Amino acid sequence: MAKPKGKEELLFPAKIALLLTIPSLFLFIFFNIWPIAFSVYLAFTNANQINVYNPEYPARPLRFIGLSNFVQLFNDPAFYYSLLKTLLFLGTSVPLKMLVGVGLAFLFSSPLIYGKRVMRGLLLTPWALPAILSVMIWRGALDPRYGPMTPFFSLIVGRPFQAVGTTMNEWDSFLAYNIIEMWLAYPFVMTVVGGAISGIPKEIIEASIVDGAGVFSRTTKVVLPLIMRTVAFVAVLTSGASLQAFLIPFVLNDGGPMKIFAGKLISSNDLLLLYGYHRFMRDYEWGYAAAFYLIVVMILSVYVYIWFKFVFQRGGK
Amino acid sequence: MATLKLYLLKLFLTAVAFSITATLLYPVVYIFLTAFSRLPTLSLDISYFTIENFVSVINDADFRNSLILSSLVSGATVFLALLFITPAAYAFSRFKFRGKSTALYSYLIFSQVSGGFGVASLVALFVFLGKLNLVSIYVLPFLYVSGMVPFNTWLLKNYFDNIPRELDEAAFVDGSSWWTLIFRVILPSSKAPILVLAIFAFMGAWSEFILANLFGFRTLPVLMYKYVGAYTTYWNMFAATAILYAIPIIIMYMTAQRFIGEAVRMGVKG
Known part of the structure; x- marks a missing residue:
């Protein structure tokens, strides 16, 4: 029998495709x-x-x-406030998760670690857990009185850390969003960048060792340029997650402490999607x-x- | 001398890697241990070990109702996802028709912003389901499946592309009946993609929170959200609930780990 002309040549009637x-x-x-x-x-x-x-x-x-709604919207300082907060979150959370993810990818690309595979597998835990559960775990972990992570963050900010509860602090909760976003995203960054690193041909690395490049210059001058496209690509992808952050602020503390901004009662960390949700469910x-x-x-x-x-x-x- | 230096370096790097891993996983380890603790907070005293938290969670009527609701909704979602998405993905893989690549690209593009678009359309969805009297637990699985269509059609199509088409083409040319073609040829050779879709659909429905919360359906995530505020002093109870909730997901993740990795790579490759 003659081979069908090209892989795409249809054998099945198009009507069925429609039906399916x-x-x-x-x-x-x-x-x-x-x-x-x-x-x-x-x-x-x-x-x-x-x-x-x-x-x-x-x-x-x-x-x-x-167009009244739009006129009102563009004259609403709270709208610009939310927009700026979101851009700020984008500007802080993306570098943070890239730093942690790429750092871990480099660390675990080293052959000099015992139990590397086990640890790398364990580090993917945030990936295995549903995001909603992770955020709820963090909500418990950051409880001002009992939270196991609270003392650690109190040490960092130099006073009792308050991201959850009745006496929340605006910037503590903003920091918490960044940490949780990083925690949810680093397995992805680590896996993809790690894949790119292990995809670099051994000859290139060996040649650089022969040429006398140390670990540091080998990393910055040889490996980093080779994986730059992947890193940039992951950064673009993960920016999308930060831009669309909703679950984290909503479940952690519903946008942080309320405050009056330009005559309007808003949550101090109303990121874009949450700002709209509050206008919908509160106002x-x-x-x-x-x-x-x-x-x-x-x-x-x-x-x-x-x-x-x-x-x-x-x-x- | 050199080997000693290498040995020390290995030890040092292992210590660094271990402490980073331990720090990052601390909340999860903590919650796991606390679930077996008689005290609301973690104690390393072994005499506080108990499995009573799990017993009282399972005996809690609210938990059981939510467990049943979540299981039914997730089961229905899996069934509907298979029913709606498998044929479409198959058609995208095997057929040539007008608008095919447009539809595929639209799906791929949409799946990048589906979370944001999902929230952005909540107001209108709420109004329009309310007006049509469609706010019902029976509609929820349909809502879930509709959200899964873009990414999963695309993913499944890629899987079907890897299954040799000679088999189904030959059966079709031979003039086999539709029944034979579907149940004897196509389905048996596509077990893997169908399993992947089922697992993804289950995980999606089991962990969906925003819609269920908005419409007031007490699925497990919604129940836990209600508990988590009240439970801060009963952290051990919340921990037990969380573990019971996570068990099916973790089992599925382990089964499908290879596929999840593949799915992510595909997403990255575009």
Whole structure:
């Protein structure tokens, strides 16, 4: 029998392909894409928790209010505050997790460690645990009175460390977010960068030893340039996680201590996604929250565009 | 002399690696040990050892209800994920149709921001499910599966690509019935990808918190979230609950470790 022309040549009728893909595509669009389209509608209304179900609610009937939500949003100092806090978190958490992850990858690339495989396996624990459980464990670990990690951090900040509880401190909880984000992400960074390091041909390393390069210059001048693309790539990927941080601030302490900022009651560490969630669940300004989340969708789209460019720069595969 | 120096260096590096590992894993080790402690905080005194914490957690009606709810929701999610995603991934691997690469790329791109988009669409999802009267525990597994479609379709398609297609093509050309084709040819040769999907779906549903919490379904993570504040003084009870909760996940992680590594590599390769 003649070989079929090319791997992609269809033997199966295209109608069946449609039949097989449509159900999952429908599910995806119905529950994931449609709500985003629906928030476009909400964003132009004065929706709240009552009038959205009862449009003729006398005190506040559901109305189109044009761009009012967006005008209000862009004139809201709290919005810029949340944006800046998120950028700050991006700027602190990404270097931290890259530092720890790349450091561990280098350390465990050394053949001079006993029990290397066991320790490396154990270090992947945060990966094996559900993120929600990890954050709850950290919440217990940072309890101001009983938390096993609290004394350690108190030593670092030089006073009782308070990231959880009734007398939370804004910057202690910000530091805690960074630590937990690092803890959740280092296995990924370590694994991928470690893979890149072990992928470097032995001849290159041996040649540099023959040339008399010490451990330090071998690391910085030979190994590091060779894995730089991977490191940059991991940094882009893991920035996405920091940008979309929600579970950590929400579960650890619901955004930290409340404070009044420009006449508005907010959590002092309202990162982007959490800021919208609080407008939704605390203020019940659903139209405003929808408008805000549309802006977030745009910000995330910019991020994913950068990510996509990056993938294609690497050659597409 | 040189060997002694090397030996000392090895010892030093091992000590460094060990102390870093121990520090990073301290919270987890602590919680594991505390679960067996009679005291709310850890004590190294062996006379405080007990398994009573586990007994009282299992005897707790709230815990049992949540355990049943979580098991049912996760089971349903696995079933629906297999039902919806496997055929689609198979089609993406074996068929040529219009919009195929667009759909695949959209899935891949979306999966990078699915967490953020998920939260960003919560308001609208809440309103629109409320209006359609769809806020129900029966809808929750569908919600979970819909969120899994992009990444898992993509992942599974890559697995199917690695399974030789000659087998199913030959069966198709021979004019076998659909029944034979699906149950005798395709499914038996794709056990691995289907197992991966089942495990990923279970882990996703078992650990989902945001939606369950928003809609007020008391799955295990939601119950534990309610406990964790109140339990700070009963840290040993929380620890026991956490271990019971983590057991299925850890078993699955160990089974699927190889696949999880592969999945991450694929995600990285793009």
